[in-house]
Amino acid sequence: ELKVEQNPLFLSMQEGKNYTIYCNYSTTSDRLYWYRQDPGKSLESLFVLLSNGAVKQEGRLMASLDTKARLSTLHITAAVHDLSATYFCAVDIFGNEKLTFGTGTRLTIIP
Amino acid sequence: DVKVTQSSRYLVKRTGEKVFLECVQDMDHENMFWYRQDPGLGLRLIYFSYDVKMKEKGDIPEGYSVSREKKERFSLILESASTNQTSMYLCASSHLGSGRSDTQYFGPGTRLTVL
Numbered sequence: 001e002l003k004v005e006q007n008p009l010f011l012s013m014q015e016g017k018n019y020t021i022y023c024n025y026s027t028t029s030d031r032l033y034w035y036r037q038d039p040g041k042s043l044e045s046l047f048v049l050l051s052n053g054a055v056k057q058e059g060r061l062m063a064s065l066d067t068k069a070r071l072s073t074l075h076i077t078a079a080v081h082d083l084s085a086t087y088f089c090a091v092d093i094f095g096n097e098k099l100t101f102g103t104g105t106r107l108t109i110i111p
Numbered sequence: 112d113v114k115v116t117q118s119s120r121y122l123v124k125r126t127g128e129k130v131f132l133e134c135v136q137d138m139d140h141e142n143m144f145w146y147r148q149d150p151g152l153g154l155r156l157i158y159f160s161y162d163v164k165m166k167e168k169g170d171i172p173e174g175y176s177v178s179r180e181k182k183e184r185f186s187l188i189l190e191s192a193s194t195n196q197t198s199m200y201l202c203a204s205s206h207l208g209s210g211r212s213d214t215q216y217f218g219p220g221t222r223l224t225v226l
Contacts, residue, residue, distance in 0.1 A: 004153075033214055042201060043154075045214040088153060097142055097205055098169070099215065101154040 002027045004091050006102035014110050016078050021105045023072040023089035031092040032072045033099065034063050036085045043088065046074075076107075084109045114138070115218035117202055123224045130189040132221050134202030141207035143185035144215065145169075145177065148199040160185055161207060192225045199223075 003026040013019050023032070034046040047056045049065035049072060056063050060083065062075045072089055086106045090099040118133035134143065142161055146154040146169075156169030158177040166177050174196060178186045185204075189196055199222050203215040 035217075042219045043203075043217040045216070048214050090154075097207075097215070098156060098159060098167075099144075099154075100156075100170075101146075103151060103153040 002091065002093055002100045004089060004100050004102040006087075006089060006105050008105060009103065010106050010108075012108045012110055013076075013079055015080055018078065019076050021074040021076075021087055021107070023074070023102055025070050025072075025091045025093075025100075027091075027093050028067070028070070029091045029093040030065075030067045031095060032065050033090045033092070034072070034074055035088045035090065037088065037104070038085050046087075079109045081109045081111060083107065115202055115204055115216050117200075117218040117221050119221050120219060121222050121224075123226065124189075124192050125226050126193060128189075128192050128225075130192050130223065130225075132187040132189075132200055132202075132223070134185045134187070134204075134218055135183055136185075136202075136204040136216070136218075137183065138204060138216065139182070140204035140216075141182070142205045142215075143179065144203040144205075145175075145185065145187045146201045146203065147171070148201055148220070154201065157187065192223075194225050197223060197225045 005024045032049045035043040047063040052067040054065045060077045086104045088104045090101045115136045144159040145157045160179045176188045202218040205215045206213040
């Protein structure tokens with residue numbers, strides 16, 4: 001059974017600081033997705049990572065994928081308040097777009 | 112702009128009622144999905160569909176059924192609602208695979224309460 005684990009589950013950080021969210025998964029996959037969810041809202045796609053070593057960046061967020069370690073990271077640089085949200089990673093192990101989601105990391109940026 | 116819509120944002124039903132949740136997408140996507148989201152559990156896949164009249168079970172299909180009569184519409188049915196089906200339900204759609212890197216696009220969600 002595929003398991004997708006994120007850590008930390010909760011993260012409070014000060015504005016201007018850097019931090020990393022980790023996503024570990026238990027079965028080989030080279031397709032990983034990151035989503036953002038604001039309170040009371042739906043999920044918004046952030047990144048799609050499709051191969052080992054893939055790295056994507058958008059603003060203060062950067063995501064990477066290491067398929068050998070079964071690990072993806074979401075790095076936040078110089079955090080700002082509007083990055084406060086819950087972040088989910090999701091893995092597609094069969095390439096059939098059936099995603100297994102992590103439990104999410106609730107990020108709060110403190111001024 | 113891509114769009115996935117769901118028929119209700121909030122719904123309150125009684126135990127034993129038959130409940131229909133509707134989802135419509137305007138992106139001509141082949142794939143459609145129904146998830147439920149519960150605190151501490153993330154999103155869990157209930158059912159998905161690759162094409163009209165096709166359906167496949169996800170990880171937690173018990174107590175649910177689905178219908179896809181048209182490409183743009185995917186319905187989730189709770190035949191006899193129970194209190195443990197109180198949850199946030201999210202619909203999503205995407206293009207069929209074949210190496211495409213398209214992500215799933217999500218609707219706004221329906222918060223269902225079963226009393």
